[in-house]
Amino acid sequence: MLSLKDVRFSWPGPARFSLRVPDFSMAAGESVLLLGESGSGKSTLLSLVCGTMLPDQGQVIVAGNDLSSQSGGARDQWRAEKIGIIFQQFNLLPFGTVADNILLPLRFAPKRRQQVGDPLAEVKTLCATLGLPKGVEHAKAGMLSVGQQQRVAVARALIGRPPLIIADEPTSALDADSQAAFLDLLFEQARVDDTSLLMVSHDARLATRFDRVVAMTDIAHIERAVA
Amino acid sequence: MMLRLAVASLMARALTVGMAVLAIALSVALFLGVEKVRTGAKASFADTISGTDLIVGARSGSVQLLLYSVFRIGNATNNVTWESYLDIAARPEVEWIVPVSLGDSHRQFRVMGTNSAFFEHYKYRQGRSLELAQGAQLGDLFDAVIGADVAATLNYGIGDPIIVSHGIASFVEHEDQPFRVSGILAKTGTPVDRTVIVSLEAIEAIHVDWQGGAQVPGQTTPAETLRQMDLTPTAVTAALVGVQSPLQTFALQRAINSYPKEPLLAILPGLALQELWGIVGIAETALLAVSCMVVVTALIGMMAIIFSSLNERRREMAIFRAMGARPRTIVGMLVLEAMLMAAVGALLGLALLYAALFVAQPVVDSAFGLWLPIEAPTLRDVYVVLAVVGAGAIVSLVPATRAYRMSLADGMMVRT
Numbered sequence: 001m002l003s004l005k006d007v008r009f010s011w012p013g014p015a016r017f018s019l020r021v022p023d024f025s026m027a028a029g030e031s032v033l034l035l036g037e038s039g040s041g042k043s044t045l046l047s048l049v050c051g052t053m054l055p056d057q058g059q060v061i062v063a064g065n066d067l068s069s070q071s072g073g074a075r076d077q078w079r080a081e082k083i084g085i086i087f088q089q090f091n092l093l094p095f096g097t098v099a100d101n102i103l104l105p106l107r108f109a110p111k112r113r114q115q116v117g118d119p120l121a122e123v124k125t126l127c128a129t130l131g132l133p134k135g136v137e138h139a140k141a142g143m144l145s146v147g148q149q150q151r152v153a154v155a156r157a158l159i160g161r162p163p164l165i166i167a168d169e170p171t172s173a174l175d176a177d178s179q180a181a182f183l184d185l186l187f188e189q190a191r192v193d194d195t196s197l198l199m200v201s202h203d204a205r206l207a208t209r210f211d212r213v214v215a216m217t218d219i220a221h222i223e224r225a226v227a
Numbered sequence: 228m229m230l231r232l233a234v235a236s237l238m239a240r241a242l243t244v245g246m247a248v249l250a251i252a253l254s255v256a257l258f259l260g261v262e263k264v265r266t267g268a269k270a271s272f273a274d275t276i277s278g279t280d281l282i283v284g285a286r287s288g289s290v291q292l293l294l295y296s297v298f299r300i301g302n303a304t305n306n307v308t309w310e311s312y313l314d315i316a317a318r319p320e321v322e323w324i325v326p327v328s329l330g331d332s333h334r335q336f337r338v339m340g341t342n343s344a345f346f347e348h349y350k351y352r353q354g355r356s357l358e359l360a361q362g363a364q365l366g367d368l369f370d371a372v373i374g375a376d377v378a379a380t381l382n383y384g385i386g387d388p389i390i391v392s393h394g395i396a397s398f399v400e401h402e403d404q405p406f407r408v409s410g411i412l413a414k415t416g417t418p419v420d421r422t423v424i425v426s427l428e429a430i431e432a433i434h435v436d437w438q439g440g441a442q443v444p445g446q447t448t449p450a451e452t453l454r455q456m457d458l459t460p461t462a463v464t465a466a467l468v469g470v471q472s473p474l475q476t477f478a479l480q481r482a483i484n485s486y487p488k489e490p491l492l493a494i495l496p497g498l499a500l501q502e503l504w505g506i507v508g509i510a511e512t513a514l515l516a517v518s519c520m521v522v523v524t525a526l527i528g529m530m531a532i533i534f535s536s537l538n539e540r541r542r543e544m545a546i547f548r549a550m551g552a553r554p555r556t557i558v559g560m561l562v563l564e565a566m567l568m569a570a571v572g573a574l575l576g577l578a579l580l581y582a583a584l585f586v587a588q589p590v591v592d593s594a595f596g597l598w599l600p601i602e603a604p605t606l607r608d609v610y611v612v613l614a615v616v617g618a619g620a621i622v623s624l625v626p627a628t629r630a631y632r633m634s635l636a637d638g639m640m641v642r643t
């Protein structure tokens with residue numbers, strides 16, 4: 001599903017720091033927790049996997065696609081088709097309705113859109129499956145409770161059944177009970193859809209739920225370039 | 228969906244967006260308002276005289292003759308003798324001729340001496356004739372017919388006395404020969420509304436006891452005696468002429484301009500107006516340029532508002548990027564937002580303009596004699612709205628380009 005080989009990415013700026021990932025991969029259907037502290041390069045790694053940033057050298061292959069060989073537009077389209085993303089704090093568009101938010105990825109992913117059939121019916125089904133109240137699809141996302149926003153974020157990542165879900169510290173703002181409920185929901189849906197799951201977090205207590213736990217320090221190094 | 232989201236995003240920032248839209252609306256209203264006033268003023272001037280083929284006066288400038296004879300602006304440098312007037316009136320090309328004698332005033336209003344032909348042949352606004360709202364035309368020697376604004380401003384009614392002042396802005400009055408309001412004209416939207424009309428003979432009558440611009444001390448001819456006197460004028464200020472056939476206009480003009488007994492000038496009112504527009508054209512252009520700059524300033528204000536919102540909207544852009552939106556889609560969204568703001572602003576400006584016209588039309592008419600027509604938006608108005616929307620799109624490219632760079636640099640992992 002995912003393979004990074006001899007990847008190096010340099011951040012812009014005078015300090016000339018770079019992130020090096022010699023070898024990291026994950027199999028289809030696998031769930032992997034990537035553990036790392038702040039500043040360890042987790043978000044950059046996710047951006048490389050999603051193709052919004054490109055490495056200076058090395059290969060990033062996701063679902064059989066070498067991202068470096070694709071044009072920017074093709075990469076954006078590929079991301080919309082293949083990856084469901086859950087952000088820290090869920091990052092919904094507060095001014096859009098729940099349906100607007102859930103359907104947003106389909107706007108940029110025609111193949112994923114085809115899998116859905118009737119989009120609004122799919123939204124209703126997802127909302128019902130995730131325990132959201134009836135009729136919530138017409139509510140403004142900004143008016144929902146935190147728990148409801150979690151569910152909408154999951155629905156947005158799952159709609160159209162993408163083969164890979166990436167979650168960037170989605171539980172960091174939640175208390176213990178909410179964390180458990182959120183992860184139950186996410187893993188259940190990932191299992192039903194046979195979706196790969198890559199989550200980054202600094203919370204080692206989540207480790208028991210994943211097929212594999214990887215420390216950022218084991219797969220990636222931050223280096224300062226020698227002048 | 229993207230349009231709906233763009234609208235929803237704008238609504239979520241209603242206060243700042245509203246201010247930008249209001250600035251655009253006010254600037255568009257100003258721009259279109261200046262144009263309406265400009266075209267209204269031109270139309271109003273052009274409508275003031277209709278059906279008159281030539282205006283004849285003492286030789287001076289054509290604009291000057293037009294201004295004093297029709298618009299009561301400025302003064303004649305010389306008069307046309309009565310003999311010359313009769314010579315012109317007797318020419319075969321002349322269908323009708325109206326004498327105009329100016330020089331005196333009543334309060335801030337000009338007094339014009341003429342005859343009954345004025346009421347018959349003076350036409351305004353595409354051939355409309357003067358109508359009496361109250362009373363009757365000039366009958367007695369000391370009858371006066373007043374324009375609608377004179378009546379309204381001075382609160383005059385039929386039978387009220389009028390004392391004419393000697394000259395313009397003079398403190399010397401013809402108080403020994405008062406006039407009486409015999410008729411009040413219906414509103415015309417022309418300088419006639421601000422004119423006191425008396426007979427040519429009356430102008431002569433009130434000056435019988437005057438010599439060298441001053442009343443002869445102790446000499447007051449009774450009104451009854453004046454009524455018996457031969458009050459044929461010695462000169463008039465100007466004359467309005469209608470010709471038998473339009474083809475004869477230029478021949479008659481040439482004949483008058485080369486009149487051997489005294490230096491006269493015959494002008495075509497339309498051409499003189501064009502000359503006048505040529506003179507005021509620079510001021511018009513400057514006014515348009517200033518109002519255009521106001522629109523540009525409002526659009527730059529909108530650009531600044533979009534710019535300042537970019538940082539707080541990085542998360543929103545990152546969400547779109549993460550969902551598969553290309554950077555150019557982000558640019559498109561910002562341009563779409565700007566076009567929506569500009570379109571709403573421009574349309575609101577148009578609505579404000581019409582609201583202002585409804586309120587200001589009677590005020591401007593009564594204060595300046597300028598009739599601003601309230602008509603459906605012209606093709607030009609539509610072009611202005613489209614141009615503002617287009618300009619909105621262009622200025623938004625500056626913040627949109629920055630958003631493009633930001634979205635490339637941020638990717639999808641912005642934490643704000």
